Amino acid sequence: MRGAWMIVAALGALALPVRAETLADVQQDLTVLQVELSKLKRELSTTGGSQVTVSGDVLQRLNALESELSRITAKTEELEFRVGRVAEDGANRLGDLQFRVCELEPGCDLSKVGQIPPLGGEQASADLSPAPASSSGTDALPYEGELAVSEEADFRSAQEALESGDFARAADLFAVFRETYPQGPLEPAALVGEGKALEGAGDTREAARRYLDAYSGFPDSKVAPEALYRLGAKLGELGSTPEACVTLAEVGTRYPGSEYVQAAEESRRGFACQ
Template sequence: MRKLVFAGMLAVMAWPLAGHAQQAETLADIRQEMTVLYVEIQKLKRELSTSGAPGGVAQGGSSLERIDAIEAELQRLTSKTEELEFRINQVVTDGTNRIGDLEFRLCELESDCDIGKLGDTPTLGGVELPSAPAAPAPGPQAPGSEGPQLAVGEQADFDAARAALDAGEYQNAADLFARFAETYPGGPMTAEAHLRRGEALARMGEDTQAARAYLEAFSSDQDGAFAPQALYSLGEKLGELGQTQEACVTLAEVGVRFPQAEAVQQAEQARARIGCQ
């Protein structure tokens, strides 16, 4: 039950962020995740509807209204995803045809080009529709890292934003990290960029925006190296905003999801300060 509540809570908090969906996932992946979430919502609705606890009718009705709102938003996002998938497929098809036409014309201009050997033009993006878009071409790696490849300029842009944060230029740092996340969506440093943007916003007293940044940091890579810290920071900030129930659930998830992480102790301390049961 707690996991269902946590999933629903994250969905509610993520509404304002729906326009910034991760581009690392394909639209088909997102649609599949929406389907799974829809099933979880139905399970949660059944649990709330069958509660026989005293006063449960009034509280359940309020909870069901929230879940109904989540369900409606989920259906809207699913419809929007299908529309975007159709439009993207059209762009890919048209782009592929145009590239094929250019290849044909260039071959005509070259004396040693055999038009009969051109073959089919590879689909724009490197894959066949409606499969997921191909991963970006390998770029330079982060210093000392053998992990995911970085795009050209990605490390420099991140370093510039981090330098602004370290220098106490919090507004500039928040803007630079936000621009970084928009420029390199789904990149290996995007989750940390959201996390550091949250730190900058928190230093300026922008607690609500900071909480949203922490939520984006966790949502962008829920199993990554910065996920435990992002989840803890989100829970702590929710507590400061007076969202005690949501904060307690979120902080409890840190130990459940990442039992070996250093953030677990911080989360437990935060739960004690808030007064979580």
């Protein structure tokens, strides 16, 4: 048990490689270059007098700075992308280890395993512009808040793939959706959708992990009761009957008015829960 947590700590320590140049350094260089570029452009601007000329040295400096500015901008975008992916991947790996450790530890309640936030504590940015009003049934989607541009359409595409039985494609679309709109209003619903798709594809263990993430990360969301119910059902299918019984009992306790209370009780009877 202690060795397992040491692995978790080691993974966290190695998740973000040490860089000689940080994003702040790059952004500072970018600011300096922009100021210098503005100065050179002012030097190239005429004041109305015909005697003002531009030397070749200034043009050479301008071209060099413009080239360097393009390089720094590209490098900033590359570093931001890499840091975001490393943070998310590291968090996913830590969450997987946490789930496995809980499975090995006697008495550990899988329904209470928390979701690991991205390393560094920040989310990748997304287009947060509110989506225009839609007549395609936005109100039927299980979310609260404003959607980013194209967010509804991307979610519905994944949902349609799931409903059509194309489980592999649906799982991929939901995964891509969560990467594109991290921590968005539809994040918990996307986790449940991905879990259903994985379940349909026969990957019960990964489906259970998605349901666990949806419930533990968003216990007050509209899909939390369904996520908790499905988590309990999958735990039972995986042979963890005691944990399944406890988890399924929590559906009625935590969400007494939910439509999934009855389904959870039926599953409890199926697993012969006391």
